Amino acid sequence: MHLVPADRADRRTIDGHRVCEAIAAIGDAEHVRAWAERFALLADPGRLSLLLALYETGPLAVTDLAVATGMRDPAVSQALRLLRAGGLVSGERDGRIIRYRLVDTAVAEVLAHGVLGRQD
Amino acid sequence: MHLVPADRADRRTIDGHRVCEAIAAIGDAEHVRAWAERFALLADPGRLSLLLALYETGPLAVTDLAVATGMRDPAVSQALRLLRAGGLVSGERDGRIIRYRLVDTAVAEVLAHGVLGRQD
DNA sequence: CGGACACCTGCACAGCTGTGCAGGCTTGCA
DNA sequence: TGCAAGCCTGCACAGCTGTGCAGGTGTCCG
Numbered sequence: 001m002h003l004v005p006a007d008r009a010d011r012r013t014i015d016g017h018r019v020c021e022a023i024a025a026i027g028d029a030e031h032v033r034a035w036a037e038r039f040a041l042l043a044d045p046g047r048l049s050l051l052l053a054l055y056e057t058g059p060l061a062v063t064d065l066a067v068a069t070g071m072r073d074p075a076v077s078q079a080l081r082l083l084r085a086g087g088l089v090s091g092e093r094d095g096r097i098i099r100y101r102l103v104d105t106a107v108a109e110v111l112a113h114g115v116l117g118r119q120d
Numbered sequence: 121m122h123l124v125p126a127d128r129a130d131r132r133t134i135d136g137h138r139v140c141e142a143i144a145a146i147g148d149a150e151h152v153r154a155w156a157e158r159f160a161l162l163a164d165p166g167r168l169s170l171l172l173a174l175y176e177t178g179p180l181a182v183t184d185l186a187v188a189t190g191m192r193d194p195a196v197s198q199a200l201r202l203l204r205a206g207g208l209v210s211g212e213r214d215g216r217i218i219r220y221r222l223v224d225t226a227v228a229e230v231l232a233h234g235v236l237g238r239q240d
Numbered sequence: 241c242g243g244a245c246a247c248c249t250g251c252a253c254a255g256c257t258g259t260g261c262a263g264g265c266t267t268g269c270a
Numbered sequence: 271t272g273c274a275a276g277c278c279t280g281c282a283c284a285g286c287t288g289t290g291c292a293g294g295t296g297t298c299c300g
Binding site for chain 1: 124125128131132133134135138139141142143144145146147149151152153155156157159160162163164165168169172173175176177178180181183184185186187188189190217226227229230233234235237
């Protein structure tokens with residue numbers, strides 16, 4: 001295996017074989033970047049609380065999310081805008097109420113296996 | 121269930137029952153904060169690459185990590201300092217070489233089920 | 241002993257991010 | 271039609287974060 005890109009081929013290595021393994025493990029740079037962006041959205045206590053509430057409880061309105069998390073409604077609105085831009089949640093209008101739900105299954109997996117500690 | 125704290129009890133709600141469910145789902149605020157900090161450490165492409173390499177390949181030296189990720193060694197060193205402070209990785213000295221490995225099993229779960237898409 | 245190597249630190253800079261407040265828009269109800 | 275409720279936006283501010291460079295410390299080998 002010779003996975004070291006040409007622009008770093010002249011650098012010294014301790015264990016060249018393991019370096020190639022590591023490069024294979026990291027995989028596509030774009031894939032890593034996409035996940036880093038996902039994690040960035042999970043990296044705020046407010047947004048994480050919103051996602052946990054949506055994952056467990058299902059469709060919820062902004063006002064209810066604000067009460068449940070202790071945030072003010074502009075903060076919830078702002079957080080949901082970011083989560084929507086990242087494709088993690090989606091809102092559905094019902095009269096003057098908009099109910100949001102979690103649509104990113106990969107994030108749902110992370111919440112289940114990571115934060116909530118589910119084994120299944 | 122009356123889980124709404126006293127300081128928000130006077131706020132309007134759309135569906136009070138679901139609000140209580142959501143509060144139960146969010147759980148302890150400290151737990152959420154701890155996970156948000158973990159996700160913040162995963163939210164950088166460089167650090168995420170390092171963690172993926174360490175998770176799959178095992179103990180690796182700073183120099184090898186730098187070559188594998190394309191980062192410069194001070195950047196790797198800085199990233200590892202943050203990861204060590206967060207308790208995600210741990211280093212072991214071997215002569216003038218320090219090999220790092222992933223020690224946070226919860227993060228390992230997230231990497232496996234989330235980023236790497238393992239089903240088991 | 242001296243030099244090369246592996247790793248770490250300090251510092252200064254630019255960029256992003258979360259937060260609060262005030263206010264506006266749309267919808268539904270009396 | 272008028273008012274209240276639900277939701278959204280803009281703006282300004284403080285705080286954190288990643289980055290690069292120069293240089294320092296400790297370790298090994300000839």
